[in-house]
Amino acid sequence: MGLFSLKETCSCCGKTTGFNKFKCKNGYLCPDCFKAARLKGLVINPFNTTGEELKIKLEKFNSKMDNFKETAKVGNYISFSDITNEVYVPNMKSEHRFIKYSDILDFELIEDGETIVTKGGLGRAVAGGVLFGGVGAIVGGVTGKKKSKHTVKSVKIKITTNDIKDPIVFITLLQKETKKDSLIYKNSAKTAQEILSRLKVVTSKDYSTKPEEVGQAKISVADELIKLKTLLDEGILTQEEFNKQKEKLLN
Incomplete structure (x- = not known):
């Protein structure tokens, strides 16, 4: 068994690696696991990363991606979710990030x-x-x-x-x-x-209140409308975006 063996088992998924395998700390990775890691920006250090660690990272990433509900996107640079209140930033040079x-x-x-x-x-x-x-x-x-x-x-x-x-x-x-x-x-x-404007909008909101405490929130609709009007006046929100957010508040 070794680099040229066809019978090695992937330390991540347990399948046979075949000839095109990749070294990790406790053995080898199959091409599928290695490719999945690269597509998600997960860094694999052959001296420090084990197959089990990579498996946990992949499962964690897939779970986050499943829960992330995209509501806006700017090219392939960044995605926004007003449902989970977070952004997703893909980055092929490092691990992709989900940020609240x-x-x-x-x-x-x-x-x-x-x-x-x-x-x-x-x-x-x-x-x-x-x-x-x-x-x-x-x-x-x-x-x-x-x-x-x-x-x-x-x-x-x-x-x-x-x-x-x-x-x-x-x-x-x-x-x-x-x-x-x-x-x-x-x-x-x-x-x-576009990216900066959207970041300005999402960071201007107050996320300190938990969903179950919405009815007890101290911030009134009037306060939110004032914030939206300020963003409109500053040119960060378009009139259409302002009207949409205003309608959500009033309803």
């Missing part, structure tokens, strides 16, 4: 390693046109102290979560040098605005 709305502490737009706009300044940026320039591009150097660049190498959204072990989640929108007047950059800018 209430666990999102902060988020920011980063261009070439420099923060362009943060959660606190998003409303003003969108309303004032700071997030986008005349050609529909993300403006570098909001303060105006730096000269405007004609190209950009990376555009990311950084989400800070209430997870002490792994607090940072990156959403990469662009990772190659691109001209700011190009269609690729403009699409990245549009995607960035």
